[in-house]
Amino acid sequence: MKTVPGMRKEPLIPGHEEGGTITEAPEKLGPLGKFMERNFLHYNAGNIIDASRGYCDVIDSGGKMFVSLAGAMSTAELGISLAEMIREGKIHGISCTGANLEEDLFNLVAHSKYLEIPSWRDLTPKDEKALLNAELPRVTDVCIPEEEAMNKVSSVILEYWQEADEKGQSYFPHEYLCRALTDGKFDDDFEIDPKDSWLYAAAKKNIAIYVPGWEDSTLGNMFAACLLRGEVSNPHIVRGGIEYMAHLCDWYVNESKGAGIGFFQIGGGIAGDFPICVVPLLKVDLKLDDKIPLWSYFCQISESHVSYGGYSGAVPNEKITWMKLGPETPRFVIESDATIVAPLMFAYVLGK
Numbered sequence: 236m237k238t239v240p241g242m243r244k245e246p247l248i249p250g251h252e253e254g255g256t257i258t259e260a261p262e263k264l265g266p267l268g269k270f271m272e273r274n275f276l277h278y279n280a281g282n283i284i285d286a287s288r289g290y291c292d293v294i295d296s297g298g299k300m301f302v303s304l305a306g307a308m309s310t311a312e313l314g315i316s317l318a319e320m321i322r323e324g325k326i327h328g329i330s331c332t333g334a335n336l337e338e339d340l341f342n343l344v345a346h347s348k349y350l351e352i353p354s355w356r357d358l359t360p361k362d363e364k365a366l367l368n369a370e371l372p373r374v375t376d377v378c379i380p381e382e383e384a385m386n387k388v389s390s391v392i393l394e395y396w397q398e399a400d401e402k403g404q405s406y407f408p409h410e411y412l413c414r415a416l417t418d419g420k421f422d423d424d425f426e427i428d429p430k431d432s433w434l435y436a437a438a439k440k441n442i443a444i445y446v447p448g449w450e451d452s453t454l455g456n457m458f459a460a461c462l463l464r465g466e467v468s469n470p471h472i473v474r475g476g477i478e479y480m481a482h483l484c485d486w487y488v489n490e491s492k493g494a495g496i497g498f499f500q501i502g503g504g505i506a507g508d509f510p511i512c513v514v515p516l517l518k519v520d521l522k523l524d525d526k527i528p529l530w531s532y533f534c535q536i537s538e539s540h541v542s543y544g545g546y547s548g549a550v551p552n553e554k555i556t557w558m559k560l561g562p563e564t565p566r567f568v569i570e571s572d573a574t575i576v577a578p579l580m581f582a583y584v585l586g587k
Contacts, residue, residue: 261291265587271579279571286534286567287583290325290499293532294584298494299327300532303510305502306332308573309339309433310374313501316578318436325584327490328443329433330510333452336409336444337388338379339434340416345384346426352376388412389457391420396461399472407474407482408449413438443486445479447509476509483513488527497532501573507535515558533560534567536576 260272268287275284293300304313308331320326342349350366352358355376363373371378379385395411398404406414415421416438429435437444449455461467490496500507511530518524533551549557551566560566569576 258288258292260288261295261586263586265582265585267579267587268583271583279569282567282569283571283576283580284583286569287580289532289534289565289567290497290580290584292565293494293497294325296494298497298531299490300325300497300499301328301330301510301530302326302499303501303507304329304331304335305500305504305506306573307334307338307374308501308577309335309337309342310377310379311574312342312431313574313577314339314342314433314436315431316581317433318431319585320581321433321436321440321442322430323585325581326442327496328445328486328510329437330445330447330506332504332506333408333446333449333455335506336412336434336446336449337452337454338374339432340388340412340421341379341384343427343429343432343435344387344421344424345380348380348383348426350378350380352378385453385457387424388421389454391415392454393457393461393466396458396467396472400467400469403469405472405474407444407479408446408455409434409444411473413444443483445483445510447476447479448505449473449475480509480513480516483510484517484521487513487517488523491528495528495531498530498534500533500535500537501577502537503535511554511559512557518558529561529564530559532565534569536569536571536573538570538572540570 261268264272271284271287275281290300302317308317317326350371352373353376355373358373366373366378370381372381392411392415395406395414399406399411412434416435450459458467458473462470487496498511500511514527514529517527533554535551549559551560551568554560555562555564
């Protein structure tokens with residue numbers, strides 16, 4: 236089957252640019268990458284190859300990649316592959332939900348206490364109540380131990396909150412967790428190899444992290460409870476979303492110079508919607524249109540569909556109307572399970 240060099244197909248409409256431009260496979264492909272090139276030819280599988288090549292193009296051209304994490308990717312242990320991507324300089328910024336932030340740390344310090352449930356689809360309401368009574372909140376096929384994970388982490392982070400409260404300091408939600416990791420507060424509690432923790436890798440690499448809507452998380456709820464109990468007095472010791480956005484603006488202006496920044500979105504929701512709108516903010520609201528490049532690449536992995544409000548956020552082509560992407564921006568949509576697709580794509584990019 237013949238293809239046009241550099242592009243999967245000619246534009247369907249004269250003058251209409253297709254976003255999914257394709258380049259040749261990277262020179263250095265590992266066994267898994269070669270298997271994918273041989274077998275992933277069409278449909279979602281073909282999209283995976285196209286998007287993986289596009290990811291490599293961004294990095295090989297000197298560009299940077301920003302990743303957003305929705306869902307429960309940390310409890311799915313995406314950190315195994317994500318952490319290596321961070322260490323190898325293939326990821327330069329992350330936006331995630333508060334749950335993904337904390338659950339990577341929960342898994343790091345309490346992995347042996349997690350309960351796996353192979354027959355999770357067969358659970359009855361009574362079964363779920365039994366898990367509740369055992370303080371084992373469930374995430375699909377795994378339960379997070381409340382005492383060994385949530386309470387262990389929160390007791391350490393509370394010390395940092397109280398210290399900031401006493402000194403009149405303020406930090407972003409992720410900074411408290413990263414400080415605890417880099418200070419070695421959890422070193423004696425590691426139950427997995429820390430190389431499999433994406434938060435540990437991000438803290439050591441000091442890459443940019445953004446956690447919009449952090450209040451919607453276990454630690455966010457616990458912080459609110461600490462305020463109400465009087466254990467901390469100032470709610471502003473934890474910096475919020477507007478400050479995150481201001482920081483993101485500065486980061487994007489500085490990091491997008493040169494080859495630009497690609498956007499790799501896992502799932503939908505606030506983790507993706509929050510950071511991608513930094514470009515129109517800079518261009519329209521701050522009147523920096525001529526100085527700010529659009530995102531240079533876009534890939535989304537999601538099972539959600541746009542009908543009936545199932546997907547939160549504009550689909551790739553619609554993002555053009557919001558001044559986030561351009562007609563020429565490589566754009567890819569992979570409708571599949573991110574717990575399968577993302578590690579495969581990361582392995583491809585890493586040359587495995």
